[in-house]
Amino acid sequence: MIKVKLIGATGYGGLGMIEFLLRHPEMKIVCAVALQDAGKKISEAWPYLEGYSDLNIVAPDSEEAKNADADVTVFSTPDGVGQVGAQSELDAGRKVLDYSGDFRFNSTELFREYATRIGKDPVHKSPALLPESVYGLSELHRREIAAARVVGNPGCFAASCILGLAPAFKHGLVEKQGVACDCKTGVSGAGKKPTPGFHYPEQYDNAYAYRLTGHQHVMEIEREMKLLCGADVRLTFTPQVVPMTRGILSCLYGRLPTGMTQEKVLSAYRDMYAGEPFVLVKDFKQPASTGAVRGSNRALITVACDERAGVFRVISHIDNLVKGQAGSAVQNLNIMFGLEETLGLDLPGAHP
Amino acid sequence: MIKVKLIGATGYGGLGMIEFLLRHPEMKIVCAVALQDAGKKISEAWPYLEGYSDLNIVAPDSEEAKNADADVTVFSTPDGVGQVGAQSELDAGRKVLDYSGDFRFNSTELFREYATRIGKDPVHKSPALLPESVYGLSELHRREIAAARVVGNPGCFAASCILGLAPAFKHGLVEKQGVACDCKTGVSGAGKKPTPGFHYPEQYDNAYAYRLTGHQHVMEIEREMKLLCGADVRLTFTPQVVPMTRGILSCLYGRLPTGMTQEKVLSAYRDMYAGEPFVLVKDFKQPASTGAVRGSNRALITVACDERAGVFRVISHIDNLVKGQAGSAVQNLNIMFGLEETLGLDLPGAHP
Amino acid sequence: MIKVKLIGATGYGGLGMIEFLLRHPEMKIVCAVALQDAGKKISEAWPYLEGYSDLNIVAPDSEEAKNADADVTVFSTPDGVGQVGAQSELDAGRKVLDYSGDFRFNSTELFREYATRIGKDPVHKSPALLPESVYGLSELHRREIAAARVVGNPGCFAASCILGLAPAFKHGLVEKQGVACDCKTGVSGAGKKPTPGFHYPEQYDNAYAYRLTGHQHVMEIEREMKLLCGADVRLTFTPQVVPMTRGILSCLYGRLPTGMTQEKVLSAYRDMYAGEPFVLVKDFKQPASTGAVRGSNRALITVACDERAGVFRVISHIDNLVKGQAGSAVQNLNIMFGLEETLGLDLPGAHP
């Protein structure tokens, strides 16, 4: 049984981890850490978990947290937390998986560019760990993840876009310039903290774009595309909120290279993702929706190029809290510990 | 007082017309026609209108409908109805405004192309009326609308995209090839008829694209762009449904021509729409949302080009049932009858 | 033209007042006061009002606020604000209408009981004004409101329950003991302030009761019932939140006195509310819903007693932000200034 120390246990990302590990046969949470709810049980913070997860929440600097008998520490925390705490976790013999941008870039240079773009402190607090950190999109980095001590879980939008664009950039199915990612998310992507904009009466029946000058997930998409195509890539990214709770619907646009067809694109996507347990490639006549992956670790990738207009178009559907967060994390943990990659994840969500 | 005969009075498009004319000082409905609800009062079909609109609904072929003492007939009906009935309305001395695609194309050739693309009967039933019909997007065709006997009200998605793209195509602010319209709509755009997909438990927390092989509104967008730029235009269009009732959020993408900047695009948009009572142009730092135009006849146009990636991007926000339907219709009627264009329309919606 | 000074202009209650006065022919806002948004325009705080209400928001203690040339001051503020500020408004020659509990009880004794029950300061700050204050439920206190300087607008739940119970208590149609008010509200009833429970992902698909030990609106319902029946009344009240934005659905239960029938109850309700412009009485076979009064100042009262079980049952439907707040307020202002009671209020809401 793999034992997990979970930091940030009471946010939505932490709840996802708790829920998946409740049905995981080989992994369990042994230590739940949270700043604000320390001293409570998890089920006091979240009553729906009563009787299922009644662990005591401990403070980050408590003895219980420091001495937890765990194999791995999951940082379900915002940017800036994992980079400070990772080293001591490693020193205590625990591998590290971090949900934030702290370990998504494996050099101080790249991290500086990332942090600068989004207005955060550009000086990483554990620069020595960056070279060994691995970007945790299982489908693209399975081998490195299996060997890693430190994994940076992908951003939710990023997971959606990278899975939707990877075959295209790898095989030259789209012109590299001028790609636009039009991404609609449910509100849970913003976490559990209430804000005026996500107050129920403000968010119902309301859709809008935000952060039009640059979202924190753009750079990891561009980096992955560069790895796949060998050239610098600059993408446009339009994050949008729509009145739902779960789901990301990303429409990915570019230009079809001369001679490129829907059939060729579709075929390349099917080839690349053949055998992937959590990626399903669809033609545009097949049904797909965010609802079809709600509660599931799957990505549905619809290839729907428009030859008439010369436009490359792929539509990516995920659950932002699963394939976009806790599901990917569990998938990575399975890989990191040599378990079957689908353990604990191979069920559909509930419908409706 | 301008007297209106309303055909299709009990659909959402009819309700919008009823609601706006209740507060219009110079226009009122004198005859309400509907196939299914004939014999009822409007307020029996829609109890929220009790005491506000208690007109008897009459059948299309009733004497009351034929002999209505009206100045104009509004067809709030699907494709195929207006083209059959328009001539007799004109013969009875009533102008005609039609909500469907029946009079959006002013030649049999264009209509045939339109109908063929979307799988409908390509033979128009009143070909003689097509040459005089006018496309009812007030901002672009105000002068012709003022003189018209027959006006084809724009499609909701089309209104959103055309207003968002017109300055760009007119002034060469975007490359003509490869433009993509990513359009999210609320469910009311599909009308009042229940279907499995719009059943509440299926639609809540669910977003998806549909008709990826071609939506009926594409051709009118392409035609208007051609009128503005002088060249054939082929657009990609991705209609999507998100779990809200009202609102269209259209993100419009293309490539910035060499040397084109956000500032130049923004300036050209502001110039073109200066003085327009229902179009507000915004920079990407200013707030905009579908919620901000809910219940209003306004279009909010956010110019948000991405110079770094060379991508033209404009975001258009409307209420699909107002600027996308009944509001545009009332605006057109005001123009057709020489009234102040904003009469009955110059109020915000209710919030929240 | 009646000139209104609006304190608390940027809350939901203030927005309702602004929206209704935009279409009111005899009343307008001349001074908008708000603590947090002072210095902004109203339309900067709420962009949907751009061009409709661009008044500058001033601070409560500003010269503009003090010297406003207004006939009446509306306190759209929480408990404790109006009782402090009312006297100076009166001294400046302005009548006062207050949305909170500050002037719903016209004696220091009653106010003390009210404040004590809900854990607020029991000492009223303007005790001298209490004897002249009038409870602003227009249907029951029209005459006193017309003569009043100080009006306490009813609570939203209270308006719903009092209208639903008044004929019953007045005419002995229900046993006085054991009445239960089961009241479901949309989230806007809690105001615009974001809280964890009203965060979109927490509130969607979730319903619950709250304040089971006593809600602030109970006492005004009991007081009004006592005025009608002449005896002390103790009610049970169960406030509940359901995932909608607007609307209150109150099911009111009690025991039918021996010999009392559905027909008698219905008839008494119809008699009492005959001629009321904003109260519609319905039999249980007629459709009624909160949707049918959304955006409207109406109360729909369905009489649905269960003779088989001996249970009195009436269902009251209002829009919590209209008949439950700003609409009632405008109705009261119309009465206070001798205007037609329905001015600015006599339109349906938008559907859907």
Place this chain on the structure above:
Amino acid sequence: MIKVKLIGATGYGGLGMIEFLLRHPEMKIVCAVALQDAGKKISEAWPYLEGYSDLNIVAPDSEEAKNADADVTVFSTPDGVGQVGAQSELDAGRKVLDYSGDFRFNSTELFREYATRIGKDPVHKSPALLPESVYGLSELHRREIAAARVVGNPGCFAASCILGLAPAFKHGLVEKQGVACDCKTGVSGAGKKPTPGFHYPEQYDNAYAYRLTGHQHVMEIEREMKLLCGADVRLTFTPQVVPMTRGILSCLYGRLPTGMTQEKVLSAYRDMYAGEPFVLVKDFKQPASTGAVRGSNRALITVACDERAGVFRVISHIDNLVKGQAGSAVQNLNIMFGLEETLGLDLPGAHP
């Protein structure tokens, strides 16, 4: 491994069964029957199940259906289906569990009264089976269910109300006369069939009561209460729809007998449900919501009597599709086959 034949596999009740059995270690579906979708795979009817449940759907009268190698047949069908088909299932050696009202009453007399009340055919098609049929509310009839060949699964509202009222009627904690059940349900309770009222734009932001003259679940509540208290019981029941998908929130009102207190009621509830794996009793200071049981087989029962007003009040929270339907069904199947009662059911739902 217990093998299940599922009739009505593609309705919401069927989906619930499929989902729960996917994670059940001792039970699986071997034959999926549905009238409309016969010939498809389940995952073609419901794409979210692709790869999880790809069984072929067969017609009710097909050889595959008749000869299914199953231990039990679940009728997830409306009233009138199970009573026709049950005997042949029994003859084939399969036990029967039915979701409808067909086997909730174990005499032709009671069934006739039930069917008559709700306007259905009062002549049961398998009267010989009625005496042996058992009402499937596990908490009250565990022993009979264990021995039964034919079980009638309770109605969703009924499950909620019976669990909420049982201790009260059993122990005389409430006066028997005048009890009112105020029950709010999510829309999924109406099944998957689209109707005008449940069309997304009609149902959002809208709440209402329906079937005020008598809902089909009343009689089974009254029957169970009679079994517990020994006297005839007549309840008032107010079914309501609120804009959510899952969840029932039932507020149950009556009069407190003289001398009865909140503490006594609470204590009796805790006693009766001590040891029940799926019933949690709460005081009114403890949090409870439908959200807390969403996706779970639990019932949360909040005891919240109002001694001041002399009102008995209990609030019952369930997921209508789980404890109100498929969850109860799996619980019953576990009991019928001697398995651990919580198998396949002992997990929380996903949040948010």
